[in-house]
Amino acid sequence: MFFDWLQQLGHRGLDIFERIGRAHLLFFAILAGQPGLLSRPRLVIAQLYSVGVLSLLIIVMSGLFVGMVLALQGYNTLVKFGAEESLGTVVALSLVRELGPVVAALLFAGRAGSALTAEIGLMKTTEQLSAMEMMAVDPIRRILAPRFLAGFIAMPLLASIFSAVGVFGGYFVGVGQLGVDAGSYWSQMQANVDIYDDIVNGVIKSLVFGLVVTWIAIFEGHDCTPTSEGVSRATTRTVVHSSLAVLALDFILTALMFGD
Amino acid sequence: MTDTTPLIRIRDLHFRRGERVIFNGVDLDIFPGGITAIMGPSGTGKTTLLQLIGGQLKPTRGTVEVDGQPVHELRRSALYALRRKMGMLFQNGALLTDMNVFENIAYPIREHTELPESMIRTLVLMKLEAVGLRGARALMPNQLSCGMARRVALARGIALDPMIMMYDEPFTGQDPISMGVLVRLIRSLNEAMGLTSIIVSHDIAETCEIADMIYLLAEGRVVAKGSLPELQQHESAWARQFLNGEPDGPVPFHYPAADLAEDLLTMTGT
Amino acid sequence: MTTRAIEIWVGIFVVAGFVALFVLSMQVSNLSSYQGEKGFDITARFDDVSGLKVRSMVTMAGVRIGRVTAIEFDDQALQAVVTMKIDGQHRTLPRDSSANIYTAGLLGEKYIGLEAGGDEASLGPGDQIQLTQDALVLEKLLGQFISRMIDEPAK
Numbered sequence A: 001m002f003f004d005w006l007q008q009l010g011h012r013g014l015d016i017f018e019r020i021g022r023a024h025l026l027f028f029a030i031l032a033g034q035p036g037l038l039s040r041p042r043l044v045i046a047q048l049y050s051v052g053v054l055s056l057l058i059i060v061m062s063g064l065f066v067g068m069v070l071a072l073q074g075y076n077t078l079v080k081f082g083a084e085e086s087l088g089t090v091v092a093l094s095l096v097r098e099l100g101p102v103v104a105a106l107l108f109a110g111r112a113g114s115a116l117t118a119e120i121g122l123m124k125t126t127e128q129l130s131a132m133e134m135m136a137v138d139p140i141r142r143i144l145a146p147r148f149l150a151g152f153i154a155m156p157l158l159a160s161i162f163s164a165v166g167v168f169g170g171y172f173v174g175v176g177q178l179g180v181d182a183g184s185y186w187s188q189m190q191a192n193v194d195i196y197d198d199i200v201n202g203v204i205k206s207l208v209f210g211l212v213v214t215w216i217a218i219f220e221g222h223d224c225t226p227t228s229e230g231v232s233r234a235t236t237r238t239v240v241h242s243s244l245a246v247l248a249l250d251f252i253l254t255a256l257m258f259g260d
Numbered sequence B: 001m002t003d004t005t006p007l008i009r010i011r012d013l014h015f016r017r018g019e020r021v022i023f024n025g026v027d028l029d030i031f032p033g034g035i036t037a038i039m040g041p042s043g044t045g046k047t048t049l050l051q052l053i054g055g056q057l058k059p060t061r062g063t064v065e066v067d068g069q070p071v072h073e074l075r076r077s078a079l080y081a082l083r084r085k086m087g088m089l090f091q092n093g094a095l096l097t098d099m100n101v102f103e104n105i106a107y108p109i110r111e112h113t114e115l116p117e118s119m120i121r122t123l124v125l126m127k128l129e130a131v132g133l134r135g136a137r138a139l140m141p142n143q144l145s146c147g148m149a150r151r152v153a154l155a156r157g158i159a160l161d162p163m164i165m166m167y168d169e170p171f172t173g174q175d176p177i178s179m180g181v182l183v184r185l186i187r188s189l190n191e192a193m194g195l196t197s198i199i200v201s202h203d204i205a206e207t208c209e210i211a212d213m214i215y216l217l218a219e220g221r222v223v224a225k226g227s228l229p230e231l232q233q234h235e236s237a238w239a240r241q242f243l244n245g246e247p248d249g250p251v252p253f254h255y256p257a258a259d260l261a262e263d264l265l266t267m268t269g270t
Numbered sequence C: 001m002t003t004r005a006i007e008i009w010v011g012i013f014v015v016a017g018f019v020a021l022f023v024l025s026m027q028v029s030n031l032s033s034y035q036g037e038k039g040f041d042i043t044a045r046f047d048d049v050s051g052l053k054v055r056s057m058v059t060m061a062g063v064r065i066g067r068v069t070a071i072e073f074d075d076q077a078l079q080a081v082v083t084m085k086i087d088g089q090h091r092t093l094p095r096d097s098s099a100n101i102y103t104a105g106l107l108g109e110k111y112i113g114l115e116a117g118g119d120e121a122s123l124g125p126g127d128q129i130q131l132t133q134d135a136l137v138l139e140k141l142l143g144q145f146i147s148r149m150i151d152e153p154a155k
């Protein structure tokens, strides 16, 4: 009984390593497919549409609400210390350092990542990928590589839009509703948000998140069991794994960037 | 015909999926210009055999040579070059769902040639005409019936005028008229384009009508081969059972399993 | 959706992304006040700069006129040498101005406040401020306060 259990554990462990190995092999194959995209920008543009443009609405709406909530909550706390002019700083720093990259990446995983997995998984299930191989078209270069590049480009843009919209959302609530002085909202922000420490680091974060989420989404789709159940499981795994990966990586990156 | 060298040469092919042995020493020759039928009970690995020929799977042992090249040892670029000479009709069509019929057929042409748009249009319409679906060129794959999808896939398979054409179950889901059209189409394509065709099918009557050579697969081996008259004279019980569609005989209807009574008496497990 | 419409939308998306990044850089962060090249460096020596950081503000009369760009330790004098970059347009700061390290609020960030002197000559690139006052370190203050409390009753 115990040995059965041990053996199962061993098998599970090997399976996990096998998956990690396959994920990396796929990653390198996708990277090798990137130069070929230079001559076919159309492929990437089409993917930027489905990965980026279609995520725009949810990103703008969430950014707006998150900024507004930050202003409300921040104001209530700051006003107790008579520091409500710092509202701009609180809103902007929370957004560009953390919430912009992280929340945008979580939304991206749910909106674009799951769609990517489902699409690729379905293409595998209906043998479209096999058919391409038999037509001497490499699906990794033709299907996966442009999707990967599009995800990598779209994520920092989406995160920037999220943060910028959020800052204005905070402005509407903080200045418009709660009566914080508009001048100090912006000037405090400018005095305390650093272009390198905060903005650039935030963009680096979202580049990393974009890479990881897109990678996971593509791998899960490409690696799924080719049945409808397999696709639906893979889609769920994409959302769960990439969300966890984003949060864990955020911790590591934050410690590295702002740790000192 | 047998005096020429085979275009596809399979020797001592072994293949397994996990624990399950699919092929256990298959020898098979396909000669240029002919139509070869591969038949066998469902689940014996006919589709798998086509995938091995196309280089999508690698044999556990043995060799698969196409046009003198060992498919399973080729490097990527050589394999892709070889695949341009092969067309394959998938069992369920496998059309690209985000393009309409016209674009699906144009796809391999666009990928592999630099032809001008007008030429592509002519080519595609000719292929569509050949399968009788010129009027359906603007439909999306999800608007096609199963049989129509397979004909579109056939048009796509021959878009680049391949040397070898592999058909996986081309006749299932076709009405008697289009079935007859397809049978004639496969034969005339074979003659007109100098193709070598491999047909995987259960439709004995239609397949035997056009096949020069028939291989019967069962339990991981070739159990009988030859032309239709030869097979009908074949001493093998397999061949007779299969060709006549008798339920009883050496070909098991069941997937390998434990004894039924034993299975029913065991209370645990699935 | 036609190819053209897709391309237009993608164009809008990419431009919106870069506009957002531009807004974050110019409107939200300190990039607009960097204009670094035109500024000039001055230095000051302190015995204690606890809490002061690179990029801390340098102010005069409560207005930001520059930033700390480097904090080094002088092995000979056993002092901290603070280099600050003053924005280019402030060319008329008196040479005998003094530098103090202040705290914004009770526990807030440390910054350098310059206090104008009366000299005719003005600070230029590479000059050193002579008069400095160190950071107030809360622990030290508390320590002094407590030891005085202990000393006094003993008298």
Ligand SMILES: Nc1ncnc2c1ncn2[C@@H]1O[C@H](COP(=O)(O)OP(=O)(O)OP(=O)(O)O)[C@@H](O)[C@H]1O
Binding pocket: B017, B022, B041, B042, B043, B044, B045, B046, B047, B048, B049, B091
């Ligand atoms: N991806 C796979 N993983 C594991 N086993 C598989 C896989 N695909 C097929 N098989 C097994 O391989 C065997 C052969 O499958 P294959 O699709 O080649 O059969 P077939 O002869 O084409 O059958 P049919 O006539 O029904 O199409 C089947 O028993 C099936 O259980």
Ligand SMILES: [Mg+2]
Binding pocket: B046, B047, B048, B091, B168
């Ligand atoms: Mg099959």
